[in-house]
Amino acid sequence: SQTIHQWPATLVQPVGSPLSLECTVEGTSNPNLYWYRQAAGRGLQLLFYSVGIGQISSEVPQNLSASRHQVRQFILSSKKLLLSDSGFYLCAWSVLSGRVSPLHFGNGTRLTVT
Amino acid sequence: AQTVTQSQPEMSVQEAETVTLSCTYDTSESDYYLFWYKQPPSRQMILVIRQEAYKQQNATENRFSVNFQKAAKSFSLKISDSQLGDAAMYFCAYRSAGSGGSNYKLTFGKGTLLTVNP
Numbered sequence: 419s420q421t422i423h424q425w426p427a428t429l430v431q432p433v434g435s436p437l438s439l440e441c442t443v444e445g446t447s448n449p450n451l452y453w454y455r456q457a458a459g460r461g462l463q464l465l466f467y468s469v470g471i472g473q474i475s476s477e478v479p480q481n482l483s484a485s486r487h488q489v490r491q492f493i494l495s496s497k498k499l500l501l502s503d504s505g506f507y508l509c510a511w512s513v514l515s516g517r518v519s520p521l522h523f524g525n526g527t528r529l530t531v532t
Numbered sequence: 533a534q535t536v537t538q539s540q541p542e543m544s545v546q547e548a549e550t551v552t553l554s555c556t557y558d559t560s561e562s563d564y565y566l567f568w569y570k571q572p573p574s575r576q577m578i579l580v581i582r583q584e585a586y587k588q589q590n591a592t593e594n595r596f597s598v599n600f601q602k603a604a605k606s607f608s609l610k611i612s613d614s615q616l617g618d619a620a621m622y623f624c625a626y627r628s629a630g631s632g633g634s635n636y637k638l639t640f641g642k643g644t645l646l647t648v649n650p
Contacts, residue, residue, distance in 0.1 A: 461642040523577035
């Protein structure tokens, strides 16, 4: 069965520090991968998605970047964090093809920038 | 671009009663998918139910069912025999049916916080 691992679960970082969040999917070949952010009291905003190695699409211009150097790993990064980067970050995957393919989410990372 | 609207920021229901959460969406597409996700206090996103737009029959998963009105672009979730464990934030989501990676992303509403009273 497929599993998705996201770490760390919680992170507190000072403003201006770098960021690296990791997401790894097991049990599926070449999935679509996604990074969503959920700000307090708001819905989920899609940040990045990837359909394959090196293929990253950005939905919202921001202080973050994403990379995919391995088929089942998706990394969210920042060179210098801003206070506005605080939030709950969710990684998700879906199959590459097929009709009703829902997103399957990791447990999320709560990021607090101080 | 598609938009999803959940007009009820909060709802409450008595245990064992039935509650309906509303969702409307805006799209020019004829083929698409709709989902309801549940986010309990643990913050994990859990798929509750899915609906294919080309299917007229409303989806059902145990105590969860939807009322899909394609012409009205409405997709409500009904929870029957509510349980304390149903307390969570519920998100409605839309996905295009076309092929290609960009069509697999979900657009979410802002959510409805459901409280279940004992």
